[in-house]
Amino acid sequence: DQQVKQNSPSLSVQEGRISILNCDYTNSMFDYFLWYKKYPAEGPTFLISISSIKDKNEDGRFTVFLNKSAKHLSLHIVPSQPGDSAVYFCAASDGGGTSYGKLTFGQGTILTVHP
Amino acid sequence: GAVVSQHPSRVICKSGTSVKIECRSLDFQATTMFWYRQFPKQSLMLMATSNEGSKATYEQGVEKDKFLINHASLTLSTLTVTSAHPEDSSFYICSGTRGDTQYFGPGTRLTVL
Numbered sequence: 001d002q003q004v005k006q007n008s009p010s011l012s013v014q015e016g017r018i019s020i021l022n023c024d025y026t027n028s029m030f031d032y033f034l035w036y037k038k039y040p041a042e043g044p045t046f047l048i049s050i051s052s053i054k055d056k057n058e059d060g061r062f063t064v065f066l067n068k069s070a071k072h073l074s075l076h077i078v079p080s081q082p083g084d085s086a087v088y089f090c091a092a093s094d095g096g097g098t099s100y101g102k103l104t105f106g107q108g109t110i111l112t113v114h115p
Numbered sequence: 116g117a118v119v120s121q122h123p124s125r126v127i128c129k130s131g132t133s134v135k136i137e138c139r140s141l142d143f144q145a146t147t148m149f150w151y152r153q154f155p156k157q158s159l160m161l162m163a164t165s166n167e168g169s170k171a172t173y174e175q176g177v178e179k180d181k182f183l184i185n186h187a188s189l190t191l192s193t194l195t196v197t198s199a200h201p202e203d204s205s206f207y208i209c210s211g212t213r214g215d216t217q218y219f220g221p222g223t224r225l226t227v228l
Contacts, residue, residue: 032215034216034217036219041206041222041224042221042222043119043121043208043210043219043220043221043222044159044208044219045219046216046217046218046219049215049216089158089159102149102161102164102174103149103159103161103210103217104161105158105159105160106158107157107158108158
């Protein structure tokens with residue numbers, strides 16, 4: 001039972017354009033969401049997070065949007081840069097508004113940003 | 116962000132041997148650490164939650180006698196894969212929580228021949 005789903009295995013974007021990565025979840029107990037960036041043979045690097053009490057969180061080029069009613073979140077990267085090319089994982093936690101609870105990961109989306 | 120290290124980064128062992136992987140939080144104390152496993156082209160799957168000074172909590176389907184976890188201090192958790200077999204070959208990643216965020220180690224690639 002995949003509780004966190006990233007339905008797009010890959011995304012290709014031109015440099016300077018917006019990258020939009022999507023994530024859906026089914027467990028209504030999830031109350032904290034995170035996005036991680038990962039390179040092969042390395043651990044995930046934290047990018048940005050959002051609590052379920054918010055619908056948007058912005059940090060530089062990265063913005064995460066949360067639609068609780070649709071159980072959907074998205075990560076926007078603008079402008080996209082070639083160095084953003086990596087695998088992006090969304091993760092969800094039921095840890096009471098923090099990531100103290102265990103994380104459930106999506107399958108990941110491979111983002112490729114072309115120069 | 117917080118720094119988590121893992122050692123070794125890569126290990127190759129023979130079937131039937133045991134392998135210990137260390138996870139350290141370098142600049143923060145982690146009461147709780149998590150161990151994940153990632154098979155090729157798959158997502159990270161939580162194996163167990165490691166609590167300092169108490170027994171680990173294992174996810175369903177993870178054998179606690181095969182994957183021994185010790186969290187002896189607030190900065191160190193170890194995962195020992197006992198009597199490793201080729202199907203245990205995987206990428207093992209630990210994480211520690213600082214504030215509201217889990218920070219991950221760089222991972223350990225285990226190959227069992």
